[in-house]
Amino acid sequence: MIQLQDIHFHYGIKPALQGVTAQIPRGKITLLLGPNGAGKSTLNKIVAGIQFPSRGHIFYGNQAVDQSYQLPYKVGFVGDQETVDRRFKVLEFLTLIGKLRRKKPSKDQLQRWIETFELDSVLNQHVSDLSTGFRQRVSLAAAFLGEPELLLLDEPSSGLDPYQFKTLCNALESVKENCMILVSTHRIKEAEELGDHILLLKEGRLSFEGSREELQALKNSRSIRLHLENVPSQKMEADLKVFGFAATDQKQIYEAENKDMREAIQFVSNHDELNVRSLGLKESRLEELFFNTMEEGKTQPLNIAVCEEEYSSMEPQSIQVKSALKPQNQQVSDHPKQEGQSSHEATNTETIARNNTGEEQ
Amino acid sequence: MSQFFSLFSFLVRVEWRSPFYFLISSVCWFILGYLFALQLEQNPSATLSTPIWWASFLSLFLCPLLAMDIFYKKDRPDFFLLLRTLSLSPWTLILSYFLIRLSFLLWIDAILFAQFFYIVEYSEPDLAPLISSLLGLILLQISYLSVSFLCSALIENSKQVFFASFCILFVSWLLYYAPHILSGELNSLGYAIRELSIYKHFHRFLMGAVYEHDILFFAGFPLINLYLCNVVVKK
Numbered sequence: 015m016i017q018l019q020d021i022h023f024h025y026g027i028k029p030a031l032q033g034v035t036a037q038i039p040r041g042k043i044t045l046l047l048g049p050n051g052a053g054k055s056t057l058n059k060i061v062a063g064i065q066f067p068s069r070g071h072i073f074y075g076n077q078a079v080d081q082s083y084q085l086p087y088k089v090g091f092v093g094d095q096e097t098v099d100r101r102f103k104v105l106e107f108l109t110l111i112g113k114l115r116r117k118k119p120s121k122d123q124l125q126r127w128i129e130t131f132e133l134d135s136v137l138n139q140h141v142s143d144l145s146t147g148f149r150q151r152v153s154l155a156a157a158f159l160g161e162p163e164l165l166l167l168d169e170p171s172s173g174l175d176p177y178q179f180k181t182l183c184n185a186l187e188s189v190k191e192n193c194m195i196l197v198s199t200h201r202i203k204e205a206e207e208l209g210d211h212i213l214l215l216k217e218g219r220l221s222f223e224g225s226r227e228e229l230q231a232l233k234n235s236r237s238i239r240l241h242l243e244n245v246p247s248q249k250m251e252a253d254l255k256v257f258g259f260a261a262t263d264q265k266q267i268y269e270a271e272n273k274d275m276r277e278a279i280q281f282v283s284n285h286d287e288l289n290v291r292s293l294g295l296k297e298s299r300l301e302e303l304f305f306n307t308m309e310e311g312k313t314q315p316l317n318i319a320v321c322e323e324e325y326s327s328m329e330p331q332s333i334q335v336k337s338a339l340k341p342q343n344q345q346v347s348d349h350p351k352q353e354g355q356s357s358h359e360a361t362n363t364e365t366i367a368r369n370n371t372g373e374e375q
Numbered sequence: 376m377s378q379f380f381s382l383f384s385f386l387v388r389v390e391w392r393s394p395f396y397f398l399i400s401s402v403c404w405f406i407l408g409y410l411f412a413l414q415l416e417q418n419p420s421a422t423l424s425t426p427i428w429w430a431s432f433l434s435l436f437l438c439p440l441l442a443m444d445i446f447y448k449k450d451r452p453d454f455f456l457l458l459r460t461l462s463l464s465p466w467t468l469i470l471s472y473f474l475i476r477l478s479f480l481l482w483i484d485a486i487l488f489a490q491f492f493y494i495v496e497y498s499e500p501d502l503a504p505l506i507s508s509l510l511g512l513i514l515l516q517i518s519y520l521s522v523s524f525l526c527s528a529l530i531e532n533s534k535q536v537f538f539a540s541f542c543i544l545f546v547s548w549l550l551y552y553a554p555h556i557l558s559g560e561l562n563s564l565g566y567a568i569r570e571l572s573i574y575k576h577f578h579r580f581l582m583g584a585v586y587e588h589d590i591l592f593f594a595g596f597p598l599i600n601l602y603l604c605n606v607v608v609k610k
Contacts, residue, residue, distance in 0.1 A: 063460065089462075097457035
C-alpha cells in the first residue's frame with residue numbers, strides 16, 4: 015500500500031496540492047476524480063517519482079520514499095498527454111520499455127499484452143502512423159509490461175472505443191490482486207463500476223476518500239426520495255412543494271434535496287392522506303455524487319466517521335436513517351423492488367414505509 | 376549501466392534513421408566541402424582553418440537545433456517523462472541523449488576529417504595546428520551543445536529553446552570581437568569582455584596553441600551545464 019501523508023506541491027507560488035493525505039491500497043482500483051486543475055496529474059507525477067512534494071511524505075508500506083529517482087516500487091505509467099516517441103516502431107518501443115524495466119519481462123509477457131491490446135497488426139508500424147486510439151493502446155501495453163507494482167493511468171480511456179475500454183477494465187481486473195492501481199478519469203460513467211476506492215480532489219485538497227458505498231451514504235444524507243402509491247391530489251402536491259419535494263419524471267416519485275430526514279418523516283406523519291410506498295435516501299450514480307461534491311464548495315475533507323456519530327445522536331424515530339450508511343446489501347427492504355426499476359432509480363434504503371392505512375411501521 | 380546501453384542503442388537506431396538529420400548534414404557537407412575546394416583552388420598548400428572556422432560558425436545553429444526537442448516540450452510527446460517513471464537516473468537520460476546528438480555533430484565533422492587526410496596525403500603540412508584545431512572544434516561543439524541542453528531543460532517550448540540557445544551562443548561568439556568594437560579607452564574593457572567568450576578558448580586551438588586553462592575550461596564548462604541540466608530535470 016502507498017500512503018500519502020500531507021502532500022503539498024506548488025507550481026511557483028500557485029499551490030497545486032494542499033495537504034493531501036490518502037492511501038492507494040493494493041488489490042483495489044483507486045479512482046482519482048476531480049475537475050480540471052484539481053491536481054490529479056500532479057498527484058500522479060508525485061506518486062510516479064517524477065516530481066517531489068514541497069512538503070509531506072510518501073510511504074510504501076513502512077518504508078518512506080525518499081526524493082531519489084529509485085522508487086521502491088515499479089511504476090507502469092500512462093500520462094495525461096502522449097508519452098510514446100513517435101519515431102519508434104511499436105515492437106521496438108515495447109521491447110525498449112521491457113529492457114529498461116528493472117525486472118525484464120519475458121517474451122510471453124510481451125506477447126500477452128500485445129494480444130490483450132490487439133497490437134499484433136501494427137507491431138512493425140511507426141507510432142507516428144497510428145491513430146490516437148492505437149497510440150493509447152501502445153502506451154497501455156507499455157504500462158502493463160513487466161509486472162508493475164503501481165499502475166498510474168491518467169485518462170487511460172482517451173481515444174479508446176467502448177470495446178477497448180472494456181478490454182482495459184478486464185486487464186485492470188486481472189492484475190489488480192498484485193498491484194496498486196490509480197486511475198484518473200473524467201469518464202466517470204464508465205469507470206464507476208471499476209473503482210473500489212475513490213479519491214475526490216478539489217482545488218488541490220482531498221474532498222473525499224473511501225469506497226463508493228461510503229460516498230453514497232454521505233451524499234444520501236442530503237437527498238430524500240418519496241415514492242407514493244398514487245398520484246397525489248393538487249392540494250397535496252402543493253404541500254409537497256412547500257416542504258421542498260419536487261416531482262420527478264415519474265409522477266409518483268418526489269425528491270427533496272438538502273432536507274433533513276427527520277423533517278421528512280414528520281411531514282409524512284402529518285399527512286395521513288399521503289399513500290406512501292417508501293421514503294428513503296436516494297441512491298445516486300457516481301457521476302451525480304461527483305458533481306454534488308464538487309458543487310458543495312467544501313474543501314475540508316469529509317469524514318464518514320463524524321457523520322456516523324451525528325446520526326447516532328439523532329432521535330429514535332430517525333435512527334433507521336443511520337442504516338443508510340451501511341452497505342447496500344445490508345439494507346432490509348419492506349417492499350420488493352418493482353419490476354423494471356433500475357438499480358440507481360431504486361431507493362436503496364426503504365427505511366420508512368407506510369402501509370396503505372398510513373400507519374408508520 | 377545496462378539501462379544506459381539499452382537506451383543508447385535504441386536511440387541510435389531511432390535517431391539515425393531520421394531523414395531530417397541527413398538533410399542537415401548534407402547541407403553542412405556541401406558548404407564545408409565547397410569552402411575547402413575553393414581554398415585549394417586559391418592556395419594549393421591550404422590548411423583546414425577556413426572550413427573549421429565555418430564549422431564552428433555553423434555549430435551556432437546546429438547545436439540549438441539538435442537540442443530543441445529534448446526534455447518536456449508542450450508540442451511533442453513526452454517520452455522523457457515516461458523514461459523517468461522507469462527509475463532511470465536523470466544522468467542516464469541526459470547522457471544518452473547528449474551522446475546521440477553529439478554523434479550527429481561528429482558525423483558532420485567527418486568531412487573535415489576527410490579533408491584532413493586529403494591534406495596529409497597530398498602535402499606535408501604541420502600536423503600540430505591541424506589536430507589542435509580539429510580537437511578544439513569538437514570541444515567547442517560539446518560546450519555549445521551543453522548550453523543548448525541546459526536551455527532545453529529550462530524552456531518548455533522548442534522554438535523558444537532554439538532562439539534562446541542560439542542567442543546565448545551568438546552573443547558568446549560576438550564577445551570575442553569586443554576589443555575590435557570597443558576601441559580607444561574602452562579597449563581594455565573589450566578585452567575583459569572577451570574573457571567571457573566561449574569562442575576565445577577555441578580560437579587558440581585554431582591557431583595551433585593548446586593551453587592547459589583552455590582544456591580545463593572545455594572540460595569543466597560542459598560538465599557544469601550538464602550538471603545544471605540534471606538539477607533542472609530533477610526539479
